[in-house]
Amino acid sequence: MYIGVDWGGTKIEVIALSTDGVEEARFREDTPKGDYDGCLATIARLVEKTEQVTGSMGSVGVGIPGSLEPLSRRGKGGNSTWINGRPIEDDLRRVLHREVRVRNDADCLAMSEAIDGAGSGHRVVFAVIVGTGAGAGIALDGRAHHGPNNSAGEWAHNPLPFPTLAEVPGPACYCGRHGCLETWISGTGFCDDYARHKGSRLNGAEIMQLARGDDHLARMVYERYVNRLARGLAVVVNVLDPDVIVLGGGMSNIAELYEDLPLQLARSVFSTVFHTPVVKAVHGDSSGVRGAAWLWQDRA
Numbered sequence: 001m002y003i004g005v006d007w008g009g010t011k012i013e014v015i016a017l018s019t020d021g022v023e024e025a026r027f028r029e030d031t032p033k034g035d036y037d038g039c040l041a042t043i044a045r046l047v048e049k050t051e052q053v054t055g056s057m058g059s060v061g062v063g064i065p066g067s068l069e070p071l072s073r074r075g076k077g078g079n080s081t082w083i084n085g086r087p088i089e090d091d092l093r094r095v096l097h098r099e100v101r102v103r104n105d106a107d108c109l110a111m112s113e114a115i116d117g118a119g120s121g122h123r124v125v126f127a128v129i130v131g132t133g134a135g136a137g138i139a140l141d142g143r144a145h146h147g148p149n150n151s152a153g154e155w156a157h158n159p160l161p162f163p164t165l166a167e168v169p170g171p172a173c174y175c176g177r178h179g180c181l182e183t184w185i186s187g188t189g190f191c192d193d194y195a196r197h198k199g200s201r202l203n204g205a206e207i208m209q210l211a212r213g214d215d216h217l218a219r220m221v222y223e224r225y226v227n228r229l230a231r232g233l234a235v236v237v238n239v240l241d242p243d244v245i246v247l248g249g250g251m252s253n254i255a256e257l258y259e260d261l262p263l264q265l266a267r268s269v270f271s272t273v274f275h276t277p278v279v280k281a282v283h284g285d286s287s288g289v290r291g292a293a294w295l296w297q298d299r300a
Helices: 036-054 088-096 105-116 181-185 187-198 204-212 216-239 257-268 284-297
Strands: 002-007 011-017 023-030 059-064 100-104 124-130 134-140 244-248 278-280
Touching: 002 036, 002 105, 002 284, 011 036, 011 284, 023 036, 036 088, 059 088, 059 105, 059 284, 088 100, 100 105, 100 284, 105 124, 105 134, 105 244, 105 284, 124 216, 134 181, 181 187, 181 216, 187 204, 187 216, 204 216, 216 257, 244 284, 257 278
Parallel strands: 002 059, 059 100, 124 244, 244 278
Antiparallel strands: 002 011, 011 023, 124 134
């Protein structure tokens, strides 16, 4: 049995998959935000519950909202900042009493969708998480690509390309810089943009409901979001030219994106043609946890 853990900033989810990919059990709890030890305890409890329910022990793979430094193996770049600098692998081994494999959550998304999701049959998959935060992962031939710095796919901490005067210097990012893509194209960034103009805050679904009802401000915020996401992805197409772009995270549930985003991308890329499919993750917000489980299929 393969056990996957999605250690997210909002939720911690655990899934058990049989060797042929059939879901055996699934549990989730809210993330104890800011509480590193509380997160470890939650993971240990959910893994134990999973094994009790299934009656089997399993390998454990964990997706984190950040990555590990290649040498020290400590957390880095996590928007759940309480994991940064922590010996995550060692601590997970201690509380789970076994070896674990730990990878970036977007890498897990990319691998999951490349194996049996929206990227299946494609050699180069660029998978984007646009949720509370933003990130991306790259899968090559069904395997997550990391690079020597364990930084492949850290696309959301590049600046927004071709910013307007109104977009400079951009919002402050938790990484210490201003104007990172994450501050514009995450679900949080989408809601922030609306709040800056309205003076009150709505969630993404509420903003989209207004936009579909021809609310001028909501429609403008949505169109600006599509344009910014297209500018960010155009750089990826210009450099990597992936076979498919897969969207995951809460913003991926906006149905209009799959018609509007390719049109904007076609205007933003350097090439005179743009044929790359932009598709929604087949496994939705469970894709990352499935990819974490597959880490023990020698695809890490």
